[in-house]
Amino acid sequence: MTGRHRIYLALGFLGALHASVLLASFLAPYDPKVQDRELPFTPPTRLHFVDVRGRFHLRPFIYTCEPSSMPAAPCVEDRTRAFPLRFFVRESSAGLEVEKANLADRGAELGVGGLKRRHWRLFGVDQQARIFLLGSDGLGRDQFSRLLHGGQVSLLAGILAAGLALGLGLMLGAVAGFYGGWVDELIMRGVELFLALPWLYLLFAVRAFLPLHLSAVQSFFLLIAVMGVVGWARPARLVRCVVLSARERDYVAAARGFGASDAYLLRRHVLPQAFGVVMTQAGILIPQFILAEVALSYLGLGVAEPVPSLGNLLAELQQYHVLASYWWMFLPGVALIPVFAGYYALANALQEGAGVVPT
Amino acid sequence: MNTENVTAATLVGHGLTSLTALSVSRGEGRPYVSRSGMTTTALQVRALSKAYVQRRTLSGKTISIEALRNVELTLQVDCTLGLVGESGSGKSTLARCMSLLERPDSGEIWLDGKNLLSLKTSELRCARRRIQIIFQDPARALNPRFSAVELVAEPLEVLRWNTAEARRRRALDLMEEVGLSRQWENRLALEFSGGQRQRLAIARALALEPRILVLDEALSALDPPLQAQITKLLLDLKVLHGFSYVLISHDLRLVERAVDEVAVMHQGTIVERDKVREVFAAPRHTATQALLESC
Amino acid sequence: MLRYFTRRLLHGLFLVVGVSLLTFFLLQLAPGDFFAEMRLNPQMTAESVAALRHQYGLDRSVATRYLLWINSVRKGELGFSFAYDSPVASLLWARARNTLMLTLSAMLLSWLIAVPVGLGCGARPGGWSDRLCLGATSSLLAIPDLLLALGLLFLAVRTGWFPTGGMVSPGFDELSGWGKVRDVLSHFCLPVATLVLGTVPVLVRHVRAGVVEVLASPFIRAARAHGIPHRRLVARYALRGAAAPLISLLGLTITTLLSGSLLIEVVMSWPGVGPLLWEAVLARDLYVVVGTVMFSTLFLVGGNMIADALLLAVEPRIRTE
Numbered sequence: 001m002t003g004r005h006r007i008y009l010a011l012g013f014l015g016a017l018h019a020s021v022l023l024a025s026f027l028a029p030y031d032p033k034v035q036d037r038e039l040p041f042t043p044p045t046r047l048h049f050v051d052v053r054g055r056f057h058l059r060p061f062i063y064t065c066e067p068s069s070m071p072a073a074p075c076v077e078d079r080t081r082a083f084p085l086r087f088f089v090r091e092s093s094a095g096l097e098v099e100k101a102n103l104a105d106r107g108a109e110l111g112v113g114g115l116k117r118r119h120w121r122l123f124g125v126d127q128q129a130r131i132f133l134l135g136s137d138g139l140g141r142d143q144f145s146r147l148l149h150g151g152q153v154s155l156l157a158g159i160l161a162a163g164l165a166l167g168l169g170l171m172l173g174a175v176a177g178f179y180g181g182w183v184d185e186l187i188m189r190g191v192e193l194f195l196a197l198p199w200l201y202l203l204f205a206v207r208a209f210l211p212l213h214l215s216a217v218q219s220f221f222l223l224i225a226v227m228g229v230v231g232w233a234r235p236a237r238l239v240r241c242v243v244l245s246a247r248e249r250d251y252v253a254a255a256r257g258f259g260a261s262d263a264y265l266l267r268r269h270v271l272p273q274a275f276g277v278v279m280t281q282a283g284i285l286i287p288q289f290i291l292a293e294v295a296l297s298y299l300g301l302g303v304a305e306p307v308p309s310l311g312n313l314l315a316e317l318q319q320y321h322v323l324a325s326y327w328w329m330f331l332p333g334v335a336l337i338p339v340f341a342g343y344y345a346l347a348n349a350l351q352e353g354a355g356v357v358p359t
Numbered sequence: 360m361n362t363e364n365v366t367a368a369t370l371v372g373h374g375l376t377s378l379t380a381l382s383v384s385r386g387e388g389r390p391y392v393s394r395s396g397m398t399t400t401a402l403q404v405r406a407l408s409k410a411y412v413q414r415r416t417l418s419g420k421t422i423s424i425e426a427l428r429n430v431e432l433t434l435q436v437d438c439t440l441g442l443v444g445e446s447g448s449g450k451s452t453l454a455r456c457m458s459l460l461e462r463p464d465s466g467e468i469w470l471d472g473k474n475l476l477s478l479k480t481s482e483l484r485c486a487r488r489r490i491q492i493i494f495q496d497p498a499r500a501l502n503p504r505f506s507a508v509e510l511v512a513e514p515l516e517v518l519r520w521n522t523a524e525a526r527r528r529r530a531l532d533l534m535e536e537v538g539l540s541r542q543w544e545n546r547l548a549l550e551f552s553g554g555q556r557q558r559l560a561i562a563r564a565l566a567l568e569p570r571i572l573v574l575d576e577a578l579s580a581l582d583p584p585l586q587a588q589i590t591k592l593l594l595d596l597k598v599l600h601g602f603s604y605v606l607i608s609h610d611l612r613l614v615e616r617a618v619d620e621v622a623v624m625h626q627g628t629i630v631e632r633d634k635v636r637e638v639f640a641a642p643r644h645t646a647t648q649a650l651l652e653s654c
Numbered sequence: 655m656l657r658y659f660t661r662r663l664l665h666g667l668f669l670v671v672g673v674s675l676l677t678f679f680l681l682q683l684a685p686g687d688f689f690a691e692m693r694l695n696p697q698m699t700a701e702s703v704a705a706l707r708h709q710y711g712l713d714r715s716v717a718t719r720y721l722l723w724i725n726s727v728r729k730g731e732l733g734f735s736f737a738y739d740s741p742v743a744s745l746l747w748a749r750a751r752n753t754l755m756l757t758l759s760a761m762l763l764s765w766l767i768a769v770p771v772g773l774g775c776g777a778r779p780g781g782w783s784d785r786l787c788l789g790a791t792s793s794l795l796a797i798p799d800l801l802l803a804l805g806l807l808f809l810a811v812r813t814g815w816f817p818t819g820g821m822v823s824p825g826f827d828e829l830s831g832w833g834k835v836r837d838v839l840s841h842f843c844l845p846v847a848t849l850v851l852g853t854v855p856v857l858v859r860h861v862r863a864g865v866v867e868v869l870a871s872p873f874i875r876a877a878r879a880h881g882i883p884h885r886r887l888v889a890r891y892a893l894r895g896a897a898a899p900l901i902s903l904l905g906l907t908i909t910t911l912l913s914g915s916l917l918i919e920v921v922m923s924w925p926g927v928g929p930l931l932w933e934a935v936l937a938r939d940l941y942v943v944v945g946t947v948m949f950s951t952l953f954l955v956g957g958n959m960i961a962d963a964l965l966l967a968v969e970p971r972i973r974t975e
Contacts, residue, residue, distance in 0.1 A: 193676065196669040200913035201931070201950045205677050208935045208943050209684040250500040253460055257492060258514035258567065259484035269502055291798055295917050298800060299932060317804055318921075320818070324811045333801035341796035 010346035028145035036140030135328035150308035158290030164228025169235025177243030216307035283347030407466030428627035441614035444624035497556035733941025753926035760849035772861025819923035864896030904961035
């Protein structure tokens, strides 16, 4: 398969992943903030095609899971009533009753999605049952829905932060490389300072002097800002290198000879060269930033509850009993594997396209 | 049309049509201001000096090389000058200073009654268009990702001359003048051969109708038959457009065929300057003799 | 040569000082401090909190505090931890020792594994061993460190082969000398394994790339034409040719390992610098944060200098610069 095809394949795969995450509201059966305190840590719901009487149904169905006292099985399937899986469900008013019951528990805490919106969902079951495709967490929230919405947050955070870092790096690197002199010196010292710390330490240090208790939305944007501002150093150095060599080209000198201004030279000759480098960097930086978000959120310094992110979804595993007994809580982490595989494949394909031996 | 075998007849034929096109375009507005006065001197260089810092010693002293030492040079209108000398004699530095790519440490460069080195940036930008340089390696002098028409039209684009369509048409006319087919308008620079790229560079340099063209070893990278063709092209274009040119080269045979007068440089100064036949037949300076012997 | 090293040393010092300055002053901008949390406690009056603040010097100006801190550094104390009620230095050394134990072992192991594997893969590019190599490294690379750590912990819980976190078991003091060593080692396994599993794929790929590039160069082809057997070519020449880029990779490895160890120490409760920093950030224990940040900078800068020295030894061409 040629290099071109590999790039397209990787892009297609990543596109599909991102699309599925963007459609989270549609694909997820529940709002991620909806809790069901009576069903904590339920294992993934099993889909059945054959009922108790041995008949095959094309439409899969589920049983409700009653909490049991047996330590080996946290809940037992109640086979008396089968709930078929329905597709293209509208969030019914019956579903809202569950929200109201939870209101009393949650006090003033209101989820945004559940009460107001009535929109379409790909699948669902009748209100008396719960379909937890990937199990539920300690507060009875559907992990599948949370994974989709969390994936949205994590992937978006990674892409936005990488965009910010690359944008800053492009700007500062171009200025440093093109103008040289004290501007270059200043920016390069800055780059060295930022690279003098291991990246996670740097993120911690920067996070440390920002407010700890923030609303979920604020924490999301703050995280992106922190990661973006911290990550400009390496792209800036690369861009500076490219700009330095482009600046010395004879065709730039010739253009100056026609009376071209600095802005023209940057726009027409220098920056297009830098763009190629920036694009290749994007394939490497986005997964790094997604990873950083996951690490920070896991440690409580990233996206705050109740907004789900793949990082804070994994945070429940910090408790020993969760780690030991509830294997489905690992799945948000496992979901990251295809994402990274896709991005690394893309980065390799882009590097090969640029003629570099991929590492 | 095979560009490498352009005959004089076809070129003159094209030249005539271009000339008419030019005279028409002159009505539309030419890329630069009209000539001021009919002087016989195109360019005058006075007391030009430049030194390069080689390295700094530990005690802070700088060791520098004097590339140009008080160079005096006058270029007449409609003149062609060859600049020869051994490597390190300063000919390339002089070429770059004359075309304002580098600033000399001291001296003056007079063009159209103004000292170019004393001009402000805005005036300088205007003056730069009257002297254009063509580099030795066209592969480096042309942005490989530009198309032929983009390359040739670039000077006009920088000036924001006229409309994009007019610029394109003028670029295509220039391409034809240098013997490149109009059909190659969208071909990328890296798809052309060395000789064709040098033609593109010449076309580009002519876009602003310069008075003086500086060719810094521009023919050295081409093989002899191509050199002959480009030399002929230059001479024809000189007749058409009316510019003077300075050809820097280490190849004396090439210089002999391409220019009227020659100046010999040695260790940063001009040691001899006369008609080319005179200099080569009866060299007066030891440096010239050494050059001729090594040929 | 000496000039080069003094220059690098001064440069490194500038970095460490610069980072500590920046961190110190930026942290002063942080809203709230250690005692802000205390104020939420209804039993603490505002006066007692203010008194505590005064006792620890938090009501002084920024400049004064910086000077006091510099003085403390000179004394070897590196400031004072509010949470632990002890000088930062004593906290840091114990933790730093544990982190270094982890990081250095991981680095050594990673390189020991990666170099032969990378050589083996790169020796025959496109062969089945190479494809296996690329496939395995791709798969490992796609697994995030956090997941690896959690997964290994899960394994430990389910199988009971390894202890699930911490550095020592309860009842450590009663063990014999040899028993103590074995205990620490058993706790040591999982964190090191996670770090190594995370670093080896990257290193293998770089080694492989270096070997492939060297083997494609003309002088190798000439050597082959002379009849030198393939195995010796790979072992002697390829490795030497790829050595320089690999040593420059050392710096990158250190930063990756430090960041990785921060996360893994927290996940596996290994008492290193990681959990210390984490707790300090959450508690706003100002001087601890500055101290640990300085330590990590020192380690990274020091490691880079060693890498540069090695590079100089291997690549004589740079010496003339």
